[in-house]
Amino acid sequence: MSVRTLPLLFLNLGGEMLYVLDQRLRAQNIPGDKARKVLNDIISTMFNRKFTEELFKPQELYSKKALRTVYDRLAHASIMRLNQASMDKLYDLMTMAFKYQVLLCPRPKDVLLVTFNHLDSIKGFIQDSPTIIHQVDETFRQLTEIYGSLSAGEFQLIRQTLLIFFQDLHIRVSTFLKDKVQNSNGRFVLPVSGPVPWGIEVPGVIRVFNDKGDEVKRMEFRHGGDYVAAHKEGSFELYGDRVLKLGTNMYSASRPVETHMSATSKNSASRAQENIAPNPLAKEELNFLARLIGGMEIKKPSGPEPGFRLNLFTTDEEEEHAALSRPEELSYEVISIQATQDQQRSEELARIMEEFEMTEQPERNTSKGDDLLAMMDRL
Secondary structure (H helix, E strand, O other): OOOOOHHHHHHHHHHHHHHHHHHHHHHOOOOHHHHHHHHHHHHHHHOOHHHHHHHOOOOOOOOHHHHHHHHHHHHOOOOEEOOHHHHHHHHHHHHHHHHHHHHHOOOOOHHHHHHHHHHHHHHHHOOOOHHHHHHHHHHHHHHHHHHOOOOHHHHHHHHHHHHHHHOOOOEEEHHHHHOOOEOOOOOEOOOOEEEOOOOOOOOOEEEEEOOOOOEEEEEEOOOOOEEEOOOOOOOOOOOOOOOOOOOOOOOOOOOOOOEEEOHHHHOOHHHHHHHHOOOOOHHHHHHHHHHHHHOOOOOOOEOOEOOEEOOOOOOHHHHHHHHHHOOHHHOOOOOOOOOOOOHHHHHHHHHHHHHOOOOOOOOOOOOOOHHHHOOOOOO
């Protein structure tokens, strides 16, 4: 498992979340000023300096439930609110879209181009806020600095870590089904055509070399696909042609997107076991959540800008039906965090949370350990 996977997972899923929210904000005719505020607030929180500092530290991936808690907090970082069914659907769309992109990456390193596509699109959502654009550009710089020098083997390990994370998710998405890139059982259809990875020849030739490295024989074979050579490599610079289209906004063309539980997902023993079995990493996950969520700030609807509820379904009735029909093993109970009444632990928590403030403050040592296990029931 790669300890460099979490930033790529978080940023790509976050990009997919913004794509879906933007589409639904437009579909529900939310006033432009409110829609802009929601997107700006979420992006600002997502790329907050304190938050990204914790995100980019080398660390193992945590459970789907733990990450879901972070996205639940992130989606509510503004005046918009989602109920449980809509949040479930949002998370399903996010995860299945990125899983598809990881599966189709021509080479492991291209997961970085997918990430840059998401960042490019995110910058397009930002309006009248150079500060937030600077936050995104700073994250791009961190990505380039950390991942730019990784070997092909290290990127392969990152890709395998992502695929292990997604391996038991088989939720059907209407867009993928209509485009015939997903089967009715929720599994994706991998293409046997199109450009091969950059620097790779089109298959069809076998070369035999002698012990001196000279080619002594060449044979051709039929590969059964329709491949072409890549005309150029995607740009890894701040501005440039990524070439690869994976990670761009598939909701830019307005069309409804539905999700359905496949039989595979409904009967997934590993998913059910994750929700009921004791988690040996529970303590580490709470530490992880406390650090990450500490950098997020919820905007409470008040004053001249009242909050509003966003529905990811066509009607309220569909949303209610989805909430009732969703299999229990696919439900994510959001982990909440609150201090106990113990005075000593409450004081320790207050000190820790003070360090998570977004304003610039001198950094102090944060206590990790049993004190963070006291944070339950409230964010």
